[in-house]
Amino acid sequence: MTKTVTKPIQKRALATRDKLLTAAKDLISKESFEALRVEDVVRAAGVAKGTFFAHFKDKDALMEQIIGARMAELIAETAAAATPKDIPEMVELLLPLIHFMTSERYVFDVIVRHSGAAAISDIGPIATQFDEQIAIFARWAQKAPYRPDIAPELVGEGISAFFIQAIALNFCALNSRQALESRLTSYLDAWLCPK
Amino acid sequence: MTKTVTKPIQKRALATRDKLLTAAKDLISKESFEALRVEDVVRAAGVAKGTFFAHFKDKDALMEQIIGARMAELIAETAAAATPKDIPEMVELLLPLIHFMTSERYVFDVIVRHSGAAAISDIGPIATQFDEQIAIFARWAQKAPYRPDIAPELVGEGISAFFIQAIALNFCALNSRQALESRLTSYLDAWLCPK
DNA sequence: AGATTAAATTGACCACGGTCACTTTCATAA
DNA sequence: TTATGAAAGTGACCGTGGTCAATTTAATCT
Numbered sequence: 456m457t458k459t460v461t462k463p464i465q466k467r468a469l470a471t472r473d474k475l476l477t478a479a480k481d482l483i484s485k486e487s488f489e490a491l492r493v494e495d496v497v498r499a500a501g502v503a504k505g506t507f508f509a510h511f512k513d514k515d516a517l518m519e520q521i522i523g524a525r526m527a528e529l530i531a532e533t534a535a536a537a538t539p540k541d542i543p544e545m546v547e548l549l550l551p552l553i554h555f556m557t558s559e560r561y562v563f564d565v566i567v568r569h570s571g572a573a574a575i576s577d578i579g580p581i582a583t584q585f586d587e588q589i590a591i592f593a594r595w596a597q598k599a600p601y602r603p604d605i606a607p608e609l610v611g612e613g614i615s616a617f618f619i620q621a622i623a624l625n626f627c628a629l630n631s632r633q634a635l636e637s638r639l640t641s642y643l644d645a646w647l648c649p650k
Numbered sequence: 651m652t653k654t655v656t657k658p659i660q661k662r663a664l665a666t667r668d669k670l671l672t673a674a675k676d677l678i679s680k681e682s683f684e685a686l687r688v689e690d691v692v693r694a695a696g697v698a699k700g701t702f703f704a705h706f707k708d709k710d711a712l713m714e715q716i717i718g719a720r721m722a723e724l725i726a727e728t729a730a731a732a733t734p735k736d737i738p739e740m741v742e743l744l745l746p747l748i749h750f751m752t753s754e755r756y757v758f759d760v761i762v763r764h765s766g767a768a769a770i771s772d773i774g775p776i777a778t779q780f781d782e783q784i785a786i787f788a789r790w791a792q793k794a795p796y797r798p799d800i801a802p803e804l805v806g807e808g809i810s811a812f813f814i815q816a817i818a819l820n821f822c823a824l825n826s827r828q829a830l831e832s833r834l835t836s837y838l839d840a841w842l843c844p845k
Numbered sequence: 846a847g848a849t850t851a852a853a854t855t856g857a858c859c860a861c862g863g864t865c866a867c868t869t870t871c872a873t874a875a
Numbered sequence: 876t877t878a879t880g881a882a883a884g885t886g887a888c889c890g891t892g893g894t895c896a897a898t899t900t901a902a903t904c905t
Contacts, residue, residue: 464852465852465853465900465901465902467852467853467854467900467901468852468853468854471853471854492890492891492892493891493892493893494890494891494892502854502855503854503855503856504855504856504892504893505854505855505856505893505894505895506853506854506855507893508892508893508894509852509853509854513892513893514891514892514893564763567762567818568759570818571818571819571820571821602840602844604840604844604845605840605844609836609837609840612815612837613812613837613840613841615815616811616812616814616815616837617808617811619811619814619815620807620810620811620814623762623765623766624766625766626766641804642804642807642808642811645797645799645800645804645808646808646841649797649799649800649844650799658872658882659882660870660871660872660882660883662870662871662882662883662884663882663883663884666883666884687860687861687862688861688862688863689860689861689862697884697885698884698885698886699862699863699864699885699886700863700864700865700884700885700886701883701884701885702863703862703863703864704882704883704884708862708863709861709862709863
């Protein structure tokens with residue numbers, strides 16, 4: 456009978472992970488998400504390349520952490536604000552988040568790729584934020600109340616779907632931010648206030 | 651004053667492009683979209699690597715062609731069918747397309763990445779198919795008529811948004827196809843038949 | 846203290862998408 | 876027929892994400 460396996464996470468490992476995250480955020484702020492190179496991150500963090508992949512499954516996982524964390528901040532601010540009293544106000548509350556999500560094509564791609572929520576296992580920071588978002592939308596909808604005919608959760612999912620669609624259309628077209636806002640407003644109006 | 655530049659596309663080039671596409675489709679059918687390697691394509695087509703990139707901007711562009719073409723077939727079949735008389739029938743008509751779009755995570759990612767429509771220039775095969783899809787949805791909605799309060803185009807965009815959302819949720823969760831169908835049905839019911 | 850073992854880290858190495866200076870082929874002009 | 880120039884094609888080379896056998900470090904047992 457062998458001894459019980461001990462495997463406490465060493466402080467050293469946490470520190471290394473932190474160095475990697477800090478270095479990455481720093482490089483991103485100087486350049487962009489798109490331009491981030493793993494080699495630059497490990498050089499800045501002063502560790503070997505293999506160490507990076509011991510802490511993050513792949514480059515995408517690092518991106519998910521950083522982008523998810525930023526989304527969490529923005530969503531927390533949105534949630535803290537007073538419930539919007541109409542749709543234009545709702546759109547305005549979403550602007551900071553929209554601004555971040557559209558700041559780079561690459562960022563949006565990462566977000567979409569990880570946006571699927573409702574997973575039991577394997578749920579990452581971005582999916583978590585989408586859940587959170589949907590819950591906030593649902594709460595907003597309940598206050599008004601918009602669409603009393605359907606479940607609040609469903610109202611929230613719809614808002615989320617239109618939110619994504621409005622942003623996606625923004626990228627592949629020659630549309631300005633203004634177009635995005637007005638498109639999102641029409642979507643939400645049609646979704647929340649059917650005549 | 652120099653002579654007018656002549657630049658007809660040679661038959662040779664068309665043949666090469668065709669060889670590349672055929673080889674790629676063949677390899678995909680044997681393996682998967684995900685597993686396709688450019689090196690394998692050029693080997694099978696009997697051309698050099700550089701030739702590949704003279705015909706396709708990047709690997710993604712090849713994927714877009716092939717996936718877009720397959721979507722076009724499926725959408726044409728859908729369009730040819732009789733207008734669905736209710737939402738379950740609508741969902742059923744969409745099943746072949748859903749099946750293809752969910753056949754591989756990779757395929758769905760490529761589709762989403764290129765789904766933005768409405769671009770004047772730079773509009774690729776997948777974006778074209780989305781436009782087509784939205785137009786079909788709009789026509790369906792007009793026949794019934796669902797949502798007479800809003801523009802048919804908007805109805806179509808909404809269907810498209812929910813379509814994507816339903817599929818996206820399917821990937822990051824432990825959801826079966828059945829869940830996808832019922833989710834899509836609730837979405838469409840809420841979107842098209844507000845009480 | 847020394848032995849033991851798993852966690853943490855290392856860096857040479859690989860896989861694969863993409864580039865580009867150069868060569869070959871083709872169509873037209875002289 | 877030959878000369879000319881652009882289109883088509885080539886393949887050695889590069890950048891970058893990711894792997895893994897080997898090494899170092901830290902915690903625990905005797």
